[in-house]
Amino acid sequence: MREQNAMIIANPGIDCKKEINISWHTGLDNKGSYLEYREIGEKDWKKVFPTISKVDCFNNVYSVDKNRNDIREEVIFLHCKVYLKNLKVNTNYEYRIDSSEERHYFKTSPKDEFSFIWISDFHSYPPAFNRLENASNMIDKISLKHQNADFVFCSGDSIAWGGSYSFWKEFYNIPSIKKYMWANTLGNHDYMSRAYEKNTSDYFKEVNNFPKNGYKGEIGVCYYFKYGNSLFIVMHNEHMGVNEPFNENVEKAINWVEKVIKNNPAKHIFLCQHYQWINGVNGRDRAFGYERWKTICDKYHIELAIAANDHTYIRTYPIFADEIVENGTVYMQCPSSDGDRGVDLEEPMSYPNKKIAFRYATGLNTIAGIFVEVKNNTIKTILYDRDMNIVDENIIKSE
Numbered sequence: 235m236r237e238q239n240a241m242i243i244a245n246p247g248i249d250c251k252k253e254i255n256i257s258w259h260t261g262l263d264n265k266g267s268y269l270e271y272r273e274i275g276e277k278d279w280k281k282v283f284p285t286i287s288k289v290d291c292f293n294n295v296y297s298v299d300k301n302r303n304d305i306r307e308e309v310i311f312l313h314c315k316v317y318l319k320n321l322k323v324n325t326n327y328e329y330r331i332d333s334s335e336e337r338h339y340f341k342t343s344p345k346d347e348f349s350f351i352w353i354s355d356f357h358s359y360p361p362a363f364n365r366l367e368n369a370s371n372m373i374d375k376i377s378l379k380h381q382n383a384d385f386v387f388c389s390g391d392s393i394a395w396g397g398s399y400s401f402w403k404e405f406y407n408i409p410s411i412k413k414y415m416w417a418n419t420l421g422n423h424d425y426m427s428r429a430y431e432k433n434t435s436d437y438f439k440e441v442n443n444f445p446k447n448g449y450k451g452e453i454g455v456c457y458y459f460k461y462g463n464s465l466f467i468v469m470h471n472e473h474m475g476v477n478e479p480f481n482e483n484v485e486k487a488i489n490w491v492e493k494v495i496k497n498n499p500a501k502h503i504f505l506c507q508h509y510q511w512i513n514g515v516n517g518r519d520r521a522f523g524y525e526r527w528k529t530i531c532d533k534y535h536i537e538l539a540i541a542a543n544d545h546t547y548i549r550t551y552p553i554f555a556d557e558i559v560e561n562g563t564v565y566m567q568c569p570s571s572d573g574d575r576g577v578d579l580e581e582p583m584s585y586p587n588k589k590i591a592f593r594y595a596t597g598l599n600t601i602a603g604i605f606v607e608v609k610n611n612t613i614k615t616i617l618y619d620r621d622m623n624i625v626d627e628n629i630i631k632s633e
Contacts, residue, residue, distance in 0.1 A: 243416060273360070390423075
């Protein structure tokens with residue numbers, strides 16, 4: 235019997251007005267697998283055959299089953315990738331794999347104004363299913379509140395151990411995977427396996443199909459995409475190190491970011507990484523965060539710097555040259571959404587930080603998400619708690 239298709243996901247293409255990347259996994263015997271897509275309301279499907287590669291990076295990886303039994307996951311599959319081009323602007327599409335009755339959906343980018351749901355750090359872990367359930371419910375609540383959301387952005391650590399294929403499979407079954415295009419950042423948990431036995435970014439690459447426009451060694455992990463009138467630059471922290479602001483690998487990343495910005499003029503720039511800019515508990519600037527990237531943010535007038543990792547919400551005032559200004563970079567960190575990984579905030583902070591405008595966490599049971607609305611001259615962010623109460627709201631004004 236042919237193995238069921240799995241891990242079906244829509245990721246951004248380079249220019250999401252007309253390009254979307256699709257990815258799915260299938261069994262080794264299904265080399266003729268294909269994708270069909272059409273505009274919502276159209277009668278006829280268009281068929282596309284993918285590029286296919288055999289993947290074994292998840293095979294024999296140390297893991298645990300949902301009953302907490304020690305296991306070795308045995309997984310080898312075909313990874314199918316499609317790069318849809320020449321799509322219509324601001325248009326809803328549906329797609330299916332191998333003529334299945336199951337439908338998935340995505341929306342191409344509008345020309346300018348758009349919005350997205352920002353979520354992070356839910357650490358999908360089958361023995362504690364409530365983590366993923368909490369995050370999924372948070373996405374669904376924001377989606378219901380804001381019917382105009384165009385895609386979902388995840389700042390990393392969607393998986394407890396990235397090497398555990400079954401954890402990804404659980405994550406890819408949530409409703410919003412079928413409904414939205416997803417843009418993800420590689421988190422340290424997505425990079426690791428149980429007991430750190432086999433750490434690699436291959437896990438992340440082989441469950442997604444991101445643009446291959448990163449730099450050498452980071453293709454498919456670091457990437458950029460254009461949505462509306464904005465440029466999103468997604469970075470990978472693991473290879474850059476955490477002990478000092480600058481080193482050879484950081485220099486490579488900086489050079490790439492500068493090249494991307496210069497070659498892709500945009501109204502708004504989002505600089506995205508997993509690791510936090512500022513320690514959310516004690517308020518100290520992080521060497522791998524704010525200290526490393528503040529010069530680039532100042533130089534290119536980046537409006538919103540996106541991060542996560544320490545499970546607290548941080549929003550700074552607009553910052554330029556270490557000072558609070560009217561039009562500078564807002565550094566923001568998405569809190570945990572799994573109800574199992576939050577932190578208790580110190581009051582007062584050990585390192586008072588004048589740049590911080592607002593911070594939030596509710597201990598281990600933190601569940602929150604962010605809605606971001608981008609218009610021509612503003613970026614509006616709204617932080618919601620689990621009950622959809624507005625915790626923090628802010629508008630970033632363009633120059």
